[in-house]
Amino acid sequence: MSHLLEARNLDKRFGAVTAAADISVTVAPDSVIGLIGTNGAGKTTFVNMVTGYLKPDKGRIYFEGRDITALHPRQVTRLGICRSFQIPQLYNSLSAYDNLIVALGIVLRNAKPAPWARAPRLVPGHDLPLADAAEALLERFDLGEFRDKPAGVLPEGVRKLLDIAMALANKPRVLLLDEPTSGVSSEEKFAIMDRVMSAVRAEGAAVLFVEHDMDIVARYAGRVLAFYEGRILADGAPDVVLADPQVREYVIGGQAEPKEVSHA
């Protein structure tokens, strides 16, 4: 059992749209995998299936050999498969600090051996009291200056980082990042990815990130999965996959060439 995560023959259809067709992927510990593909190619569907938000029509998903196909997102999260969102999912009325307090508080509460038992003093995996663990996460993502601002008024790039910081509360073994640099100016992209990857690598988690910017993919991914119409078109090292003629035509080409404007 050398795979951390394994998806076997996943199928998912939404009416006439095929979002996943016979998707099989294995993920080794410590890998950094970029998921590429045009909009609607099935990247986010894959993320949603792995995290329990969507149930595949066919196929199974295993985490450390255990079948997790039928689990809810909260159960998958507790096992250590955590995600961030393309559109940050934050508690907008709460400060950045309180967002992390909520996140870490859940981890603390889940660590109780029984509902009536006392919660442990230290947040599991962080080995710090609640408040200190929240401060440490803020610091790790360099969010100190936004500590007391409501999440709803923070700039998009900061919201992205906070969203990812919250995904680390559960000490993930697998971390899925859905477009970590979308909505961020191109100058900021590398800075954000640098910060994210250095913060995340300290966790020793396998990282899967959905990304449209091929420069980001080439720089950070150790392996690339190219999605096209619900299928995996190519799977391998970035230089190989990004040079694949099919990938160039169906995945990258669609973006690199200027789109034809219809005048209908």
Place this chain on the structure above:
Amino acid sequence: MKKDRTPSLLLAALVALLILGLVLPEWRFLGTLAIGKGLTVLGLLLLLRTGLVSFGQGLYYCLGAYAAGTLGQFWGTTDALLLLVVAGLAAGLAAAILGILLAAYRGIFFSMLSLALSMILYGLLVKSAALGSTDGFNLPAPTLFGLPLVSHDSRYPLFVLACVLGVAAALAMHYYFRTPLGRLSPAIRDNEIRVEYLGASVRAAVHVKYVIAGILAGVGGALTGMTVGHIDPEMAYWTTSGEFVFVAILSGTGSVAAPFLGSFIFELVRTFAYEYSPNSWQLALGTAMLLIIVFLPAGLWSLVQRRRA
């Protein structure tokens, strides 16, 4: 880090209330009544902070009062603590059962379903001749460890019990909001998906909060019943539940003390408005509500907060 002043302020308020009650005997009845309803509104505050509006807290308010009432009327129990505990348990049990259903609903569906459930209890009580039908029945005067809490010349002991209960509940709620489970309230209001994706069950958390609100309403109803000495099915009628929502909005959700302040002002306005214009007292209440919504959108408590800030 800001120092938490709420506990010391609440304890100071308790001392002030006890002294005020001693020197102003004619206010004891109103004060006790306001605390009884304030407890129910405190439960509503918990639900409001979770993003839920229950138009059916009258259900538990009435259930608590009837649980205490039947125990007093038919078994001759007069011990206030015992009656309050039984009221809280009965209401909590009912909330635990109905919560299985309600915890799956949000927004207008949650509000209307809770209203419908309270009207079922109202309907049942109206049809129950043994429980006095629409007239309800009287409660014997409560005692505590054999000592009378209410006598013809003094309501002070019951007032003291109510004040202690009110402050204890407010304190407990204050600390509850600092626990991981308590902190889920604003989180659920803001973003349920993220709560699930952090490993917590929204439904279970909503259920627990609903039960807590039910217990508070049950205890509040029993306390009100003891104060007035009479209970009737009106306590479960939707206008009673609506009144709690009214008071909750009037008070604001800014502090655990706000429901009690709001309840007191509400009872005050109602008493005086009723005294001076028995036929149009609702007009005075409506005007008060309108003014508060326009000038104090965060409720009466914003007056206190503004001064402190």
